[in-house]
Amino acid sequence: MIKQLQSLLKLPECAIDGCLIISPENRRYFTSFESSDGYLLVSRNRAVFITDSRYIEAAQKKAADCEVVLQSSNITQLSDIFSEMGVKKIGIEASRMTVCVLEMLKEKLSGFEFVTDDSLDTYISSLRSVKNYTEVEYIKSAQRIAERALEHALSFIRPGVTEKEIQLELDFYMLKNGAEALSFETIAVAGKNSSMPHGVPSEYKVKNGDFITMDFGAVVNGYHSDMTRTVALGNATDEMKTVYETVLKAQKAGIEAIKDGVKCSDADKAARDVIKNAGYGEYFGHGFGHGVGAEIHEYPSLSPRSESTLRSGNIVTSEPGIYIPEKFGVRIEDMIFVTDSGNENLTCAPKELIIL
Numbered sequence: 001m002i003k004q005l006q007s008l009l010k011l012p013e014c015a016i017d018g019c020l021i022i023s024p025e026n027r028r029y030f031t032s033f034e035s036s037d038g039y040l041l042v043s044r045n046r047a048v049f050i051t052d053s054r055y056i057e058a059a060q061k062k063a064a065d066c067e068v069v070l071q072s073s074n075i076t077q078l079s080d081i082f083s084e085m086g087v088k089k090i091g092i093e094a095s096r097m098t099v100c101v102l103e104m105l106k107e108k109l110s111g112f113e114f115v116t117d118d119s120l121d122t123y124i125s126s127l128r129s130v131k132n133y134t135e136v137e138y139i140k141s142a143q144r145i146a147e148r149a150l151e152h153a154l155s156f157i158r159p160g161v162t163e164k165e166i167q168l169e170l171d172f173y174m175l176k177n178g179a180e181a182l183s184f185e186t187i188a189v190a191g192k193n194s195s196m197p198h199g200v201p202s203e204y205k206v207k208n209g210d211f212i213t214m215d216f217g218a219v220v221n222g223y224h225s226d227m228t229r230t231v232a233l234g235n236a237t238d239e240m241k242t243v244y245e246t247v248l249k250a251q252k253a254g255i256e257a258i259k260d261g262v263k264c265s266d267a268d269k270a271a272r273d274v275i276k277n278a279g280y281g282e283y284f285g286h287g288f289g290h291g292v293g294a295e296i297h298e299y300p301s302l303s304p305r306s307e308s309t310l311r312s313g314n315i316v317t318s319e320p321g322i323y324i325p326e327k328f329g330v331r332i333e334d335m336i337f338v339t340d341s342g343n344e345n346l347t348c349a350p351k352e353l354i355i356l
Contacts, residue, residue, distance in 0.1 A: 002065040009044045018043045018087030023096040033063040043085035075108045091120035125299035130313035142225035145218040149173040163201035174218045183217030183224040195329040208234025211328040228333035231354040250274035250320040264306035271320045289317040314338040
């Protein structure tokens with residue numbers, strides 16, 4: 001990964017000759033080493049990871065494609081290393097670095113020019129959006145854990161259990177069975193609460209006739225999975241079945257549109273038009289999907305306003321929904337891998353309506 005970043009720096013049109021990476025997500029992405037603190041300095045021909053005594057031994061064994069240096073108490077250590085590298089113009093993660101940190105760096109590293117536009121962020125986002133074989137396999141492994149957690153949760157759900165209990169069953173199963181972390185705070189909402197796309201699990205006790213929406217994921221080797229399933233408990237009304245089938249039809253239409261070279265907004269439109277034509281357009285407010293990888297939300301975004309284009313190697317979610325206030329909501333979500341010839345659905349869980 002670092003070598004790809006160095007290739008950018010070697011381009012004649014590149015406005016920077018060095019990078020300073022400080023965000024935990026990008027440090028891990030480029031070095032394959034997780035830490036809560038540290039600096040990654042990259043020039044055209046050299047990469048140095050600076051970390052403190054808590055991580056130095058592990059980093060020396062595990063950090064990839066970079067030198068590992070013990071962090072000193074003096075921030076001018078960065079100045080010394082960048083000077084050794086011959087760096088004069090430093091690109092930063094403008095969307096991730098705070099103003100406070102930037103001002104401190106400018107003061108302590110006064111002999112350098114900091115390039116604070118979004119060019120480095122844009123490049124890293126584009127780089128991260130195209131997954132290699134190893135990254136895809138990590139995401140598949142995370143998804144398999146989530147799918148087994150769903151099977152477990154479906155055997156647990158019955159009238160009288162609370163949303164929080166369903167959430168905890170999903171979380172505990174994933175963490176006990178191979179997940180290093182949860183992709184995000186698990187959503188488990190039922191009945192009227194399911195009309196809130198990002199509702200917070202409560203003490204509400206599920207009952208027959210409820211829709212139950214579960215949105216969750218696992219992390220494996222730093223890579224996230226993301227899936228949503230909506231099930232009915234006991235029975236479902238004709239209206240509930242109609243809404244569910246509309247969402248499923250929309251999702252299938254959106255997935256069909258996901259291909260290399262397709263505008264993200266067009267994939268969103270393919271799904272959104274199904275919901276709009278069925279008369280539920282006002283009840284689908286969020287985007288059709290988003291990239292997934294080292295973070296749960298990555299480039300590209302699949303929404304009506306997106307200006308991005310899908311590329312082979314992207315992994316994106318497909319998650320249309322209909323949310324009727326004070327009644328119920330339905331969302332179905334899979335992860336889709338964009339290939340040269342179309343796409344591959346990485347989610348194996350059934351998505352026809354399940355009535356428990």
